[in-house]
Amino acid sequence: MFKRLAAASIFSLAAIGLPVAASEVFPQYKALSEAKGKKDRPALLELANALLQDETLSAEEITYVLHRSALHLVRENQFEHAQQRLTQLALHLKDFPDDNLQGKYHWVSGDLSLLLGDNQAAEYHFGQAVVLFTQTQDIRMLSHAHRLLANVLSAKRDYFQAVSHVYQAKDTALKINHTQLFDAALSTEARIYSDFKQFDKALDVLNQKLQVQNDQAQVSQAHLSATYFSLAKIYRNLSDHEAALSAFKKAYELDAQLQDKNYMGISLLQIANQHLELDDITAAQLAVEQALTLFKTVKNSQNIGQAQAMLGQVKLAKQQFDEAITLLKTGLEKISYDKNRQLNEKYSAYLGQALSYTQPARAVALLTPMLDSASSHNTLRILTSLSRAHKHLAHFEQALSYHEQALSHKQILNEQEITARLQAKKLNSELGLKSLEVSELQAGLEEQQQDTKTRTVVLASAIIVLTNFLLLFYLYHLKRRRVMEKETELLNQSLNLKQQLLADVSHELRTPLTVLKLNIEALEYNLTEDPKATYQVLQRRLDMLNTLIADIYELAQADTNNLRLEFETLQASSLFDELLIAIGPIIDVPDIEVSYDNHLQDSLQVECDISRLNQVFNNLARNSVHYTDRPGKIKIRVYQQHHTIVCTFEDSAPGVSSAALGKLFERLYRCDKSRSRDLGGSGLGLSICEKIIELHHGAIEAKHSELGGVFIKFTLPIKLTHT
Incomplete structure (x- = not known):
């Protein structure tokens, strides 16, 4: 309490211009700068400016004030002033060298470079800090420098060096038994492993971090919540949505104990996302509505907008398109494109998807300009929505073009x-x-x-x-x-x-x-x-x-039942015509005669995933083209048989033996030389076809063809319509 009163008195005297001796002010400035907890940085910056005008300040004290005030300017996001103060510090250190303060100069400069997005400069400064703190044996700052250098190297995808420095950050933290530093190094290590897709290692590190936190006599619930939140994101990346949901719920419980309504709401939004992944739309809607109530309590406009937009996403999943459009528009009004472009783009893509069902022209107007700048994952949603919108507008050529682009983009992803x-x-x-x-x-x-x-x-x-x-x-x-x-x-x-x-x-x-x-x-x-x-x-x-x-x-x-199909009901005859068009470039080869007969009635419908059936057609067509002698023939037929649709591919010589015929759908089965995998295939194409057809509740088989080659036949159930 005495320190606070003394500090307030000093600030007041400095503010009204009364003289205060440096011998009195500097110790208080140093104590307040190094005190734990929240600091009054603007007041400290005013006091630092006053101290730097005092000619009685020693060289060592000037060095300290320049360093601390530069750090405070960085924390207050006054980047231009921070750079000027660091320049002053660099010039001062030339006249009054101090290796430890020189290291801290580089440390603050690296921090500023990171915030300005200059990773090259950040790498240089943190590297210099490591060298200088090693020389001065400042173990605490050395751990900080190694950890931040690891972050920079990870951003450059230099993972080996990043891991090397994060190991040294942990080692130096252990030397002085500094739990907080070790905990921070573990967080950085987990993030590095996650960056280069080593999610199992990231999980191990986070579990180790959780163990370290639980072993502490007094553990911060905020830190525990952050650890569970990080664990949940790793599980989400691994598509283990049940585990992710459990971890997000644990983070929410800890946030609730802290009564941190903003973080409670953020955790609830993530919980809703996992419910959507698990197709529990009712639970997802409840979680989003709870988050929206919390955000309104703390009056966080951006998060309110995100919750409203996500509620629109839930309505879209329930196919309540008009409500989805209204909520997405309301949410997007609060999500600034300049401040959070990624979030704005994501929900704009969802808005376009909702519009494509009921207002296709508006969907086209919204989504078309977004294609040039959209992120990779949003691009797939945009292309799919544009295909659907143009189809509703009877622009079939454009719809097919966007559909093909979507398939191509999905393959690229x-x-x-x-x-x-x-x-x-x-x-x-x-x-x-x-x-x-x-x-x-x-x-x-x-x-x-x-x-x-x-x-x-x-x-x-x-x-x-x-x-x-x-x-x-x-x-x-x-x-x-x-x-x-x-x-x-x-x-x-x-x-x-x-x-x-x-x-x-x-x-x-x-x-x-x-x-x-x-x-x-x-x-x-x-x-x-x-x-x-x-x-x-x-x-x-x-x-x-x-x-x-x-x-x-x-x-x-x-x-593992994780191959998800997006079923839609389609007119069967048109579907197979589109599939044939898609494999046109594959079967259009010299000396191969291709015939196609479609005997399906226009009234027949089939429930299928068109992208997966296109994959089946691609595999069967490539096999027929690759393994047919020139000149040769390929015959494709589609017809109805009872309550199924039958599609056949048969080609001319060479064929396969009867013994080999029954093994064609076995994984990586090696047939005779005429049907080897020297042509670049994986040997798994027919196995994949078999799985896809099974997921469509159909069947696939191979026989000898009358043309001399192989006869492949698969069936799909007809979707029955109730009158």
Whole structure:
């Protein structure tokens, strides 16, 4: 209480211009600047300006005031003034050097650079701070510097270096038993793992953080709530919506205990999102309405708008389009495009989707300009809504064009996700080797700070990495030799489906990965005479891996009932005509005669996911084209049989043996050479077709074709209409 009264007196004297001795003011300024809890920064900045005008202030005191006031200016978002104050500090430190304050200068400069979006400058400043705090043995600030440098490196996608620095941030925090610093480092580590799709590692780190917090005698409920919220987001990224819902509810309970109505509302919106993912629309609506009530209590306009817009999203899920349009418009009026472009764009896309059902012309007017600037995920919703709107307007050519763009964009998103997962797996496999380098580097920093010792550590780490690589290379060839020796024996054994799939996937992945490693090593050590040809080999192998992993991922989704279909009722005859048009570029090849017969009545309807049926048509068409000798024939027929629609693909020679015919739908089954996978397929296409048709409650089978090749037949149930 005395300090507060003294500070208030000093502020008052300084404000009215009465002289106050620096010897009296500076100690109070320092105590108030370093006090824990909320600070009156504007008052501290006024006092700092007064102190800097005092000629009796010592050089060390000037350094302190310049540093602290620069930090306060950054926290008050006065970035221009903060940069000016930092320039003053840099000039002052040239005349009065202080390594520790020089480190703090770089630390504040890095923080300012981050806020201004200059990651390159932030990386430089935090790097300099690490060097200087290491020299001065300021362990607390060293942990801060390592952690913030890790954040910058993660934003640059330099994950190995980011993990290295976050490990050092944790290590330095443990040295001084600083729980808050260690907790902050764990949060950064979890975010880094999440950034490069290592969600399992992020979960491990967050669970460790939760354990650390629960072990504390007095744990902050706000920090616990933030940890549960982070856990929920990881579960959401893993599509484990039940676990995400549970974690968001835990965060909400903690926010409720703190009576933080704003955070309670934010947690409720996330809870509503998970209910929507789980198709519990009633629970989602209840959660959003509760959040809206809380936001109105605290008068948070932006969050009120978000809750109203999300309530519109719920109404859209219930197909109450007019109510959805009204709520989305009301919400968007409160969500500023300049302040929160991402949120505004998201709900504008939902508004366009709602309009596409009842006001297609307005939907086209709203969504068309958004295509050029929309994010990748919003683009898919916009294209789908534009296709629907143009269809309602009888602009069928444009509707088909947008539909094809949506399919293409969805495929691109899938490929990007697969590429990201593949990259994440690659990073994960190399992370173990890089951790050796981190461990050696940490040991070197503790024992010796000289450059010669650092070079020795790096060299030792490189030798360890090389030794591990050679060991893995030797083990691979040893394993390959054993597999070759047992190949005859394995051919005579009967393996169940799971064992066969694991063995085949291992074989499919191992060979291209080995080729990739060898070619990368050749490029790294300049052992190849034609780098361009080597890059082409790498590209082909990566394409094969992408195709295989995409197909495996889809089959895994189907096996775990996570392959979701978006069913809609369509006129059957037109549907198959559209599917044929979509595969036109595939079947339009020289020396292949293609015939198509559609005998369906116009009154027949079918309930299906058109994008998945298009995938079936693509796979069957590619198989027929790839595995038919030239000149050849492909015959496609569609007709009604009882209560089903039958579609057949048959092609001319070559065919397959009767024994092989029954195994065509087995995963990664190798047929004879005429139907091998040398043409770039994954060997999973027909298995995927079988799964998709099964999810449509249909059936698919293979027979010998009268044309000399293979006859594929699949059926779909007709949607019965009640009169």
